[in-house]
Amino acid sequence: MTTYQLARRLAQLEPSATAAMNARAQQLRAEGIKVISFSVGEPDFNTPEPIKAAGIAAIHANHTHYTPAGGTVDLRKAIAVRVTADQGLPYSLAQITTTAGAKEGLYLAFQALCDEGDEAVIPAPYWVSYVEQARLAGATPITPMGSEATGFKVTPEQLRDALSERTKIVVLNSPSNPTGGVYSAAELRALADVLRDTKAIIITDEIYDAISYVEYARWLQVAPEMAERTLIVNGVAKAYAMTGWRVGYVAGPAPIITAIKDIQSHTSTHTASISQYAALAAYTPSEELDQSVREMTAAFLRRRDMILKLLAEIPGVTCATPEGAFYVFPNVSGLLGRQLKHGVCNSSDELNNYLLDHAHIACVSGESFGAPGFIRISYATSEEEIVEGMRRFRASL
Known part of the structure; x- marks a missing residue:
């Protein structure tokens, strides 16, 4: 053989x-x-009926051709409006790229940011793909372990101990997969105080944001001063039961988003055109x-x-x-x-x-x-x- x-x-x-x-x-x-x-x-x-109808209409309208790398202008504009409302900070078209699911968004972010020898702080318990994506990008995962006593959430002391001069990325996931833990505003503020004087880029994975049973605090609502060092990853999969449609997005500083789109241009180019039109319906305000x-x-x-x-x-x-x-x-x-x-x-x-x-x-x-x-x-x-x-x-x- x-x-x-x-x-x-x-x-x-x-x-x-x-x-x-x-x-x-x-x-x-x-x-x-x-x-x-x-x-x-x-x-x-x-998937809700209006979203399915938008996908079907896109097929009949022959929206079956390539779109720009990173997604259509209309979808990225709609996402920018949603992110601006969610975060309380202005986001422009240049700060948004759509991806083939939030998972691809995370992968592209690691690829755009990490070099051999870098470290990525990924609090455990962690979603299975974070550490593997970090390794594929050449980075070493550092995984401080949250405890049941803290709802599995990393403490400021644990985060401080995990940081080093080689820290390139810190991943935050709230609500969490696998634990369902949700960081409070006070807990996020305490983590921001630790990260304030570092150069670490924060990736905040908010894919479960719509499924929170307590008041939901967003990273940039609590720490707006970190916007120039934060990537927001989200998508339609969980909130709108659209896992198979494969539409996510990354929002963040324009230079990083440009780098991510440059990688996309040589890989997936964009998520499926029909899925993008369905996602546009999802991100269009609707009671x-x-x-x-x-x-x-x-x-x-x-x-x-x-x-x-x-x-x-x-x-x-x-x-x-x-x-x-x-x-x-x-x-x-x-x-x-x-x-x-x-x-x-x-x-x-x-x-x-x-x-x-x-x-x-x-x-x-x-x-x-x-x-x-x-x-x-x-x-x-x-x-x-x-x-x-x-x-x-x-x-x-």
């Missing part, structure tokens, strides 16, 4: 754990096993769409309270209350190293596979998020599946 010499930078790359678990679940389903998936991070709601977002968030809140109650009934499991997104991040260390019905699990990764094999529920292990001893459960599924899934969880132990 031929052996291929792959790029050295791939040596440290870990495949997406969420994608891997979803693939395993799909394989079991193909074998006729009824698997309940709590692993995929996407709303189980349909109907606002109401759909409120209804979806209310449904997630009901599910959160339901799954917390059911988890509390499982001996050996504890769980902090998330304040946003649609994940719980239970502590399962009380189940590790002891005899369960079908064997002993010595890590949350082993427990995660145990639950798939014996309870036929798919979660994601905490190791994937830099947090051994925990698992992530997405409650972006029906209440019936939540009840049945948690029943299976408890019965399998």
Whole structure:
């Protein structure tokens, strides 16, 4: 068999754990096993009708050709208006680029900013792709660990200890994937005071901003003086149930946005033209769409309270209350190293596979998020599946 010499930078790359678990679940389903998936991070709601109609209309209008790198002028203008209103600071067309999902926006930001030897401070528990994207850009991830006591949020002291002369990027994610943690205005202000005299560029990932159960504070609302060192990453995926449309954006200083668009011009060029017209409808002010977002968030809140109650009934499991997104991040260390019905699990990764094999529920292990001893459960599924899934969880132990 031929052996291929792959790029050295791939040596440290870990495949997406969420994608891997979803693939395993799909394989079991193909074998006729009824698997309940709590692993995929996407709303189980349909894209609102006005957005779908805009996409269909774009097809019939033959908007099927290339757009400018970074997106159409109309979409970028609409995003600039939205960002200006959200952040309380003026954003121009030159400060916006659209991307093939927020994930591509993050990847391009790392590529535009990082060199070999740079460091990226990424508080743990972290979304699985942050550290891998940093490594692909040549940077070393520095991952201070938040604790349950602080809602998994990094403290000013931890942030200060993580910084060095090589720090190029600091990533903030609120509401958080995987924990659902939401930083308060006071907490963000305390972090800004630490970062004020550094040269670090802050990437604030606000993709779950619409799904917050507490008052939501934005980084630049709290620390407007940091605008020239801040990139905002967001998109339509979570708020408007548009994960498959693949439309995100990056907003920030024009020179960085230009660099990102330059990379785009040699990679994806732009997200799909039809998706851009659908996203334009999403970012056009509409009471109907606002109401759909409120209804979806209310449904997630009901599910959160339901799954917390059911988890509390499982001996050996504890769980902090998330304040946003649609994940719980239970502590399962009380189940590790002891005899369960079908064997002993010595890590949350082993427990995660145990639950798939014996309870036929798919979660994601905490190791994937830099947090051994925990698992992530997405409650972006029906209440019936939540009840049945948690029943299976408890019965399998």
